[in-house]
Amino acid sequence: MPTISSRGHQMPASPIRKLTPFADQAKKDGKKIYHLNIGQPDIKTPAGMLQAIRDIDFDVWAYTPSEGTSTYRNKLVEYYNKLAYNITANQILVTNGGSEAISIAMQACLNPGDEIIIPEPFYANYNGFACPADVVIRPIMSHIEDGFALPSIAAFEKVINDKTKAIVICNPNNPTGYLYSREELEALKALCLKYDLYLFADEAYREFCYDGKEFISPMHLEGLENHVVIFDTVSKRYSACGARLGCLITKNAELYQVALKFAQARLSPPAVAQIAATAAVDTPQSYFDEVLEEYTERRDVLVAGLNALPGVFCPNPGGAFYVVARFPIDNSDKFCQWMLESFEYENETVMMAPAAGFYSSSDAGKNEVRLAYVLHTDELKKALVCLEKALAAYPGRTTTSA
Structure with missing residues (x-):
């Protein structure tokens, strides 16, 4: 056999x-x-999203562009720029779920044997994405006693070596629910600049911040533009997990072009999901x-x-x-x-x-x-x-x- x-x-x-x-x-x-x-x-799921699917009227269910339709990407620009991300449509790569965004980023940014640092516990599928990319995860422990706050910068520096290429955070965090503060993100910014690392930020739960706490994205940090890669998805924001639609966002032009090649190899993101998600951006507050x-x-x-x-x-x-x-x-x-x-x-x-x-x-x-x-x-x-x-x-x- x-x-x-x-x-x-x-x-x-x-x-x-x-x-x-x-x-x-x-x-x-x-x-x-x-x-x-x-x-x-x-x-x-928002009614407008479902109605957009019911209203679909096409004769051919065709491929979409590998980077996503211009209609959807321009609509996403409206959403993200309301959050002060200051991006353009050409910095958004639409993916088959947030999962594909993570996989593409790992393959586009890291060589086999390169290492990424992730505070643990972390979203279990990061292990699954790292395996086919032949990437090594270096975990650093966060602790339940302090609510799983970001580990100290000293803890990060203990595991940084010549093979370290990126730090990964999920904010707000899955599985712990921890919401990183501006001070913690500024500390990560300084670390990424010091060691020339990517900062991958999984922001699938951006809308779910409690008790009036402020959500801060690496996109809000000046001077880190070429280091930041954002992963996002419609799954949680619009309760649309079955749509399997996400995106990768970066202001690093070279990285975007490399990521696009991986997107071209898988052809295109789903057409119907993009139609629904375009309508979803107009969901009322x-x-x-x-x-x-x-x-x-x-x-x-x-x-x-x-x-x-x-x-x-x-x-x-x-x-x-x-x-x-x-x-x-x-x-x-x-x-x-x-x-x-x-x-x-x-x-x-x-x-x-x-x-x-x-x-x-x-x-x-x-x-x-x-x-x-x-x-x-x-x-x-x-x-x-x-x-x-x-x-x-x-x-x-x-x-x-x-």
């Missing part, structure tokens, strides 16, 4: 989706599952205000509920719609699987993502889970009851979560 590639064997499984077979079986067994494992919002209010309430219910459980600690996130919580358990992978295979309370259980999969460091996050507050508060409250009962019954419960 032909052999599988070593790269195929090295490709990591998703901690977000790897428990799906156990969830499927639990559903077959009649259990109701509260899905807190994945960032699939239950918020309605009232939509986002209501969504932000809803997520704030959900966050408050979940964080307070988790911290009320014996032995559980959960920092209060400043953005996105995730938390990482520390549980009094021996192993989060075993616990999350046990919740699906062996536990039920009134025929209900909870699906979560083991946080160990969001770390590169071995043995990190073994007693942590990521929960996405993408359900209504009444369902979150029921999920919390399930968790309380589960933690009391779990055979691998420990005396402390520390």
Whole structure:
């Protein structure tokens, strides 16, 4: 039989989706599952976006330009320049989801064996993108005790070497919900200039910032223009994960042209999604205000509920719609699987993502889970009851979560 590639064997499984077979079986067994494992919002997609799809009238479903349609890119310019990014359409490369933007950037900016630094825990699929690009991730630890704030600059400098080419941040952060401050971003700016590094910024959760906190992008930092690469997506902003439409933004003209070659190799981004996303830019602010209010309430219910459980600690996130919580358990992978295979309370259980999969460091996050507050508060409250009962019954419960 032909052999599988070593790269195929090295490709990591998703901690977000790897428990799906156990969830499927639990559903077959009649259990109701509260899905807190994945960032699939239950918020309605903007009506204008859906209407634009209904109004489509073409005779040929044709390719679009590799960089995206001019109509959509010009519409995106309106959106980003309201945020003071000061960009042009020729600095936007439309991609098949934010995932492709990350993959293209890694391949366009780094050679095989080059290294990127990422504060951990980090979005697990960064490992998946780094694998086919043959890029090495150098993690530096952020800590639950301080809410997963940016590690010290000294921690970054300890791992910088001749192969270091980029720093990656997700802001607001997935999986922790941490929102980076202006001071933290200015510190990263100085570091990137000192060592001539790219700064990759995944901004998928830009609209989800709580308690009046300010969102700062590297695009707001003067003097860093040739170093910054922004990744974005319509998935979370418009609750349109299935559109699979994102973009890469850079003011570095040489990088843009190289990235475009990778985009040409995959032909084009999806036509229908661009039509819908063009209309989405005109979504009224009232939509986002209501969504932000809803997520704030959900966050408050979940964080307070988790911290009320014996032995559980959960920092209060400043953005996105995730938390990482520390549980009094021996192993989060075993616990999350046990919740699906062996536990039920009134025929209900909870699906979560083991946080160990969001770390590169071995043995990190073994007693942590990521929960996405993408359900209504009444369902979150029921999920919390399930968790309380589960933690009391779990055979691998420990005396402390520390």
